[in-house]
Amino acid sequence: MRIVLINMPFASVYRPSIGIGLLQSALEKRGIACQSLYLNLEFASIIGLEAYDHLSEYTSYPTNALAGDWIFTQSLFDIDNFDEYRDYLLTTFPHARRKPDAPDRSFKRLLDIRSRVEAFLEQAVEKYDWHKYDVIGFTTVFQQNTAALSLARRLKRRFPDKFIIFGGANVEGPMGLGTLNAYDFVDAVCSGEGDNSFIAFIEALREKRDPSLCRVPGITLRADFGAALPPEPSSAVPVHDMDSLPYPDYDDYFEQFESFDLPESERKRRLLFEASRGCWWGQKSHCLFCGLNGSTLKFRSKSAERALEEILYLRERYQAHTNKMTAVDNIIDMNYFKTLLPEIRDRNLDLDMFYETKANLTKEQIQLFQQAGFHYVQPGIESVITSVLKLMRKGVSMLQNVRLLKWCAEFSITPLWNFLYGFPGENAQEYDETSYLIPSLTHLMPPGSVSPIRLDRFSPYYTSANQYGIHNIRPLRSYELIYPSLSSQDRMNIAYHFDFDYVHEQHPAVYTKRITQAIRKWQSEYQQSEFFSVMKEGSLILVDTRSVALQSTTLLSPFETAVYLECDNMISSLNVTIRLKEKGMDVSKEDVHQCLMKFVRRSWMLTEGDVFLSLAIPLGNYSPKKAGLQRLMDITSPVPQAVVRTSS
Known part of the structure; x- marks a missing residue:
């Protein structure tokens, strides 16, 4: 018996599949021949690594858009709904309009990538010797589902005797039953951890040769194999002894990687x-x-x-x-x-x-x-x-x-x-x-x-929605565009990500505008912002290039230095006072608290409930970014320049 396990787009090209690697290793330990086929690498070599990364690494398209899955929609359903999908992106994700030409470039890229899909799938069917495999397995996680379904449909059409099984997060629990119900070219799904269930199923199939005689918890067969689909999916027996697992086999990944023209990606693997x-x-x-x-x-x-x-x-x-x-x-x-x-x-x-x-x-x-x-x-x-x-x-x-x-x-x-x-x-x-x-x-x-937040299947927000003020749960709008021929119930069954409404009205898009703008500014200022401390002659010097800084360099007094050093970890004002007294300093709680609040006002510390935390990074192990290096050179020179003492 021979097995092939397939990793489809848009799995990352930079990482092998550990799921496939574990199953291949486990099968071969039992004398069952298995090959891993990384067709994601092949597609990346066809469309180019940059274009592939825009989808697989989510560098251009929002996660909720599921753009990688949409790429294969036309192939799977013979439906061209590009105009509708484009309108959906523009209305649902308005930040796509930030640069005037960004939407045009993004949409042209989507069409260019989609135009390569049919040739890629036809090549995959013709290029490999599928006759030699008894079982064809697809892993499907994240944005791999429509790609896997598209190839599976073609393989079943060409090789109807081949047994096709899906496994991975996209077919766990009800999603697996939904897949079997919607697609008659998928023979079985493996729900949950496949280390025990998939291996046991393949061993049983090797012995009995008839899938209908191979009933294993965690493996659900389509109804054609003699039993109606169960109302609830069967659960795989999880691995209890983690030490018993084999090492993953990544040989096929690296061998196939070298066969494709992806040189610029080697350093990221x-x-x-x-x-x-x-x-x-x-x-x-x-x-x-x-x-x-x-x-x-x-x-x-x-x-x-x-x-x-x-x-x-x-x-x-x-x-x-x-x-x-x-x-x-x-x-x-x-x-x-x-x-x-x-x-x-x-x-x-x-x-x-x-x-x-x-x-x-x-x-x-x-x-x-x-x-x-x-x-x-x-x-x-x-x-x-x-x-x-x-x-x-x-x-x-x-x-x-x-x-x-x-x-x-x-x-x-x-x-x-x-x-x-x-x-x-x-x-x-x-x-x-x-x-x-x-x-x-x-x-x-x-x-x-x-x-x-996005509502995900299996989360408490999903399983106990009423308890947490959530209702009207429905698949993300993107599922309707990616699976246009499925019924609303089938889409509900196969979806992992959902939209929802609040039981008690709230409008997060409105009340988070200010903090969103502040965080965007944080992202843009990060490379130029520094705030670190240097100890010189018994006193701390604070180097501060943040936009909030009143001055770029400040020398703390010995008392202020002692207080500041105690707050590298979270600490109350009372405990700061106690520690300083234990070190022989004559301080009062009032003086310490006043000093701490001064630090907070200067944005040198944060406080919450009378607990304080310093924000300056101690220089010892820290390597300043470029913006802080010149100030550091000034400070550590024999005659420090422009060091300002704190005002009392």
């Missing part, structure tokens, strides 16, 4: 590794907007030894191709700060790594990330408004999020995050109030985007 599944925070307090994990929220992680072995294996096997690695975990196992990360640090592996985490890390943990080679983290910040963070059940405060941004800057780690708004029941006034805080933060990494 990253290996994917997995140390855990599920979310330990979500088990305790499921973030209300999060639809990740579906039915497998339970947190499971590999032992540190096994996780390290996998990292070392991937590094050794693929080091000729890349030294970059990304953890696909939803959240890091906090035990890894005591076990896995110190091991990675001590081995000096020269890796450029990425991990997702919570924002309430200690400074030591962030430094350990840096020492272990993690240049990027995704801390799930989402907002800098404490009440909104509580509303979404993030378990952090505004000060904790800002602290994370500051410490990441200090240790040269890039935190990737987005600013979300539009949560049911949020306080509109707080957005205006917080907009005045934003100019204080422009030296720290800004959010990549500012956008309203």
Whole structure:
């Protein structure tokens, strides 16, 4: 028996599919021949990497537009609805009009890419020897669904005896049943984790040769195989022993990558590794907007030894191709700060790594990330408004999020995050109030985007909508344009992203205008903004090029220096006083509080509920951006110039 697993556009060309890699490895360990086919690489080579990235990396088209899926709509349904889709983009995403010629260029690009689809699909059918495969599997996540369906339809038409199965996030739970109901050329779907269910199904098929005799939890067959579609999808048995998983096999990805003309993308390639599944925070307090994990929220992680072995294996096997690695975990196992990360640090592996985490890390943990080679983290910040963070059940405060941004800057780690708004029941006034805080933060990494929340399937907002003031749930308008021939019920079944209405009227697009403008300015000013501190002769010098700064350089008094240094971490005014007294300083609580409030007025600190946090980045481990280097040279020269003392 031979299996082929296909990765279609618009999966990123820079990363192999870990899902395909794991399944291929598991099948081959059982003596079942399997090949991975990265047709996303082939399509990228046809249309050009720049055009491909506009869709796969969301650099030009809004995420909610699902433009990558629309590209294959005409091929799948034989319907040309470009004019309608263009009008939808212009009316729903008005920021597309910012540059006068931007919409024209974007739409021309869409048409150019779409014009290549038919030839690409026909070439795929003719180029590969499909006769030798018994099972053709498609992974479908994010913007891969219509591409996978388009090729599957052609393959079934040409090779009707081939068994076609879909797996991935786009067919989990009800979406899988919806796919089987809507498309008779899909023979089965694998819902949830396929490590057990898909492998068991293929082994059963190898033995019995008849799909109707291969009933495995997590695998649903279309009705033609002797049983009506169930009202509810069957659940795959999740992996409990994470150490039992094989190493992913990426050989086919790199071999095929080299065969296509994509040279400029080589430096961006990253290996994917997995140390855990599920979310330990979500088990305790499921973030209300999060639809990740579906039915497998339970947190499971590999032992540190096994996780390290996998990292070392991937590094050794693929080091000729890349030294970059990304953890696909939803959240890091906090035990890894005591076990896995110190091991990675001590081995000096020269890796450029990425991990997702919570924002309430200690400074030591962030430094350990840096020492272990993690240049990027995704801390799930989402907002800098404490009440909104509580509303979404993030378990952090505004000060904790800002602290994370500051410490990441200090240790040269890039935190990737987005600013979300539009949560049911949020306080509109707080957005205006917080907009005045934003100019204080422009030296720290800004959010990549500012956008309203999207309702995702499996999130608490979706599953318990009435409880959270949400109603009239319907698929995003883009689904109607991408799947124009499907019934509204079929679209509801296959959709992952939804629009909704608030039970209690609120208008986030109106009350977030000011903070959105402030964040846009933050994004534009970030590269020129600096705010760091330098210790010179027992006193701190604050170097400040933010637009909010009253002066670019300020020398603090010894007392002010002592107070400021205590606030690198969040601390109350009382505890600052206690610590200074423990160091032998004769200070009063009133003097300390007065000093702290002065720092707040100057935008050198933030405060919330009598807790304070300094904003200047200590120079020790920090490398200033270009804007701050000249000021630093002035300060560290034998005779500092233009250093202004604080006024009393």
